[in-house]
Amino acid sequence: MNVQEYMHGLGHKARRAARQLAGVTSGEKNAALLSIAEALNSARTALEAANAKDLEQGVKNGLDAPLLDRLRLTPAVVDGMVEGLRQVANLPDPCGEITDLSYRPSGIQVGKMRVPLGVVGIIYESRPNVTIDAASLCLKSGNATILRGGSEAIHSNRAIADCIAQGLSEAGLPVDAVQVVETTDRAAVGELITLSEYVDVIVPRGGKSLIERVSRDATVAVIKHLDGICHVYVDDKADLKKAFDIALNAKTHRYGVCNAMETLLVAEAVAAEVLPELAGAYEEKGVELRGCERTARFISVKPASDEDWATEYLAPVLSIRTVDDMAEAMAHIEQYSSRHTESIVTEDYTRARRFLSEVDSSTVMVNASTRFADGFEFGLGAEIGISTDKIHARGPVGLLGLTSQKWIVLGDGHIRQ
């Protein structure tokens, strides 16, 4: 089949389903989420068989071990999907909430109503459980979804799609509310991200090259983050015990995550006290240290290049820069940060207040590890991604980020004078 026609067909059906979802109650959406959980739970054998095909093909295609690992639908992964659906069913429904409804001098009442965005396109790579994560959040927030997973997971994704369709149908919801792109043709992505007639927003989840391509070519709005180059600044007024804990946790709690610290900034006045102890702890964890010339006066580091400051290592590597003061730290962040998350460690009230208000990142912290920048930790219940853009959603994006607010006006025959 012609890919363009196929994707337009999906778009058209998604738009129609989105329209139908506008009239669906929270109870009906929750029932569908629970039915999908049941369907998955009962389809473990079919899921395993489908996944085995993908794994076999993956081995044949020479996928490396971590990729095969992410592709694998173990019983624990299926448990996670089932549990995730139940959790999303338990979250409050953001749709329909009316806020700020008040009378204007003209006599009309004006307020805002929270409503779904409409149709959300998700583009993701190997992990098939994203199919359920994304579909459940979009469905709960009243959106129709078009899911485009990696070709290496196509059999698994189709089997999951069958469960979703079964759950939707049992709950009496339109089956087109969640559609999985059935073709592995790469042109499908290009079509999806330019379907502005039918798709309201695209959420790419995957490596940097995928996200760069989607951002560059999309004509539909994109919720994304490219990089997590997060900073911790240890101020000379820091409580050094807190500084030690936070700097260690932010780097070593997990390495391959976007909210891990990639660059540590230390005020020179406390560098001699802070750096040697930290360097020892990092060394114990096997973290490679790169640093500026001033840093090399306190601890042994490889020289950091300008490229280091601009790199998201996603690995046990840390760049360290010794700075004069908070102003220099903020200038460094301004130049190199990817606007994800930055944290200051200080006991100084005025500096904490200034850092919080002036640092231009999605999340700004005082005396806390950057690892907290996460939808679950922030209480969103679930997260579809983390946005480093400023338009629409910023930081961890949960159900609210998948909705919009329209204005409502209640009158009694009112006309403009």
Add this chain to the structure above:
Amino acid sequence: MNVQEYMHGLGHKARRAARQLAGVTSGEKNAALLSIAEALNSARTALEAANAKDLEQGVKNGLDAPLLDRLRLTPAVVDGMVEGLRQVANLPDPCGEITDLSYRPSGIQVGKMRVPLGVVGIIYESRPNVTIDAASLCLKSGNATILRGGSEAIHSNRAIADCIAQGLSEAGLPVDAVQVVETTDRAAVGELITLSEYVDVIVPRGGKSLIERVSRDATVAVIKHLDGICHVYVDDKADLKKAFDIALNAKTHRYGVCNAMETLLVAEAVAAEVLPELAGAYEEKGVELRGCERTARFISVKPASDEDWATEYLAPVLSIRTVDDMAEAMAHIEQYSSRHTESIVTEDYTRARRFLSEVDSSTVMVNASTRFADGFEFGLGAEIGISTDKIHARGPVGLLGLTSQKWIVLGDGHIRQ
């Protein structure tokens, strides 16, 4: 000068100014707005002279009368700019507001802080007073602005820019906080809308062709509306007096505005009662009526083509369609609306509730004229435009639409477990 270099230079300076504005207080911003008002008030002779050059050039270039009219900086227009600045100074400052700050089970406090978007690019056509409207809203919301007006107003815009620079400088704010593009080279627009490194959002204000071009070519986010194809649906449960008032007001209060009704939908059961009286009133106002076949059974209309339903007349022309019921009206709106504003006239509670929640437009009304869809009427104090998009700002966009929210986290040495 090379346009690309010139625009990059403006972008770079705007970004630096935006950074400086992050540390500026509400009082300082208000002082700057009032200083600009004073500067304009004192520069009336210079403004008049600059404007005379534009008008002279305009006559030479054969601009038509309405365009020349919009170009003219009459004393009343200058009064309006001065008064507008004072009003914006009086609006509450949205920046820095912290909301939803609460403790999470981990012990951290998580909340949101409202912050400027950063750098806003405004692209507009002939009316030079937009320079002040846009600059004042952007400045109040803490954004740096790059203003690109029409080439036909270049002398007026430069003279206004001088006043802005004087006001900023007197108030001790960076003069680059508001920059007017000094070149009339059309390539400057193409540069501005792709300056993603420096510009956070573009607001185009002008005709449909300008907005279409900007939306198509921009790589920066755009806040815009293309069309205002607004509908009023007169339900068979309508109070017919209210229906008459609203249908007349929505069409005839002003013709050339985006919130004017372009299509009237009438339930067949009341068409015989509603249409003849309305047709008489429209005729009195000189409104040309086009209608579907069913409508032609009740009143004399030109036949409406499919194109009519999709046209924003911005003129004394109205298309009328007689429908079976609300479902058919909603289907018509779904197909032809530009998602700006729709209103239902009904006394039926359930239909009002359903229309409000299911119609997917920026503003949805019950028993009120579409003409109320306006930032001033909604209490925003001022309006930079009306958005028919769902991402970020929707409907009338005031100061809030020029801001974003970042997450803030307050800890006491907290680390992820």
